Amino acid sequence: MKIVVGLGNPGIKYDGTRHNVGFEVLWELSHRWQSPRPKVKYQGELTEGVVGGEKVLLVWPQTYMNLSGLCVSPLAKFYQVAAEQVLVVCDDLNLKLGHLRLRGSGSAGGQKGLLSILQNMGTNAVPRLRLGVDRPPLGVNAASFVLAKFRQDEREQMDQAVRKAADGVELWLTAGLERAMNAVNVGSSGDAASEAV
8 A cells, every 4th residue: 555645734824725636636646546535534635546566545635735734644554564665745845836856855944734644654764746836925924824825817727737646646546656757757957956955
């Protein structure tokens, strides 16, 4: 079994915000896989799919972003899934809008949901797929920026990025980290390296 975690904040008021793109990727995957309606368990919403003959657990933590590890770590322990078999999908301020970056380990790079997961799991060796949501404009607070919805002119680009991210997740599941990184990270070399933040 593998686990794919989408990060975001629960509640309808956060739908469509920059911080919730991780949730969006998981909804895209659950739709593709025709997964059952999610059930509430371990402070998250969970559903399953089968990809390449292997069971995959989709997890939307319902703890709010900064406490995501309180959902993910107990789940991984219960299902006896190693850290390297847990993929976290999250937003990233250090990547340009719609750009993707997949890594197998590293720092949280300022993403507090990812930080919570790394701390609770006791390792930085947790794969993560980041979706760029851009830097806030000058004078705009980062926290306010990520909790704001995308502008109409950004939405189509983000929808494409969500689909590409879902493709990347499926490639990670079927072909492994290296092949997925080679496909996902093409063209992203010009972005700031989030892992160095």
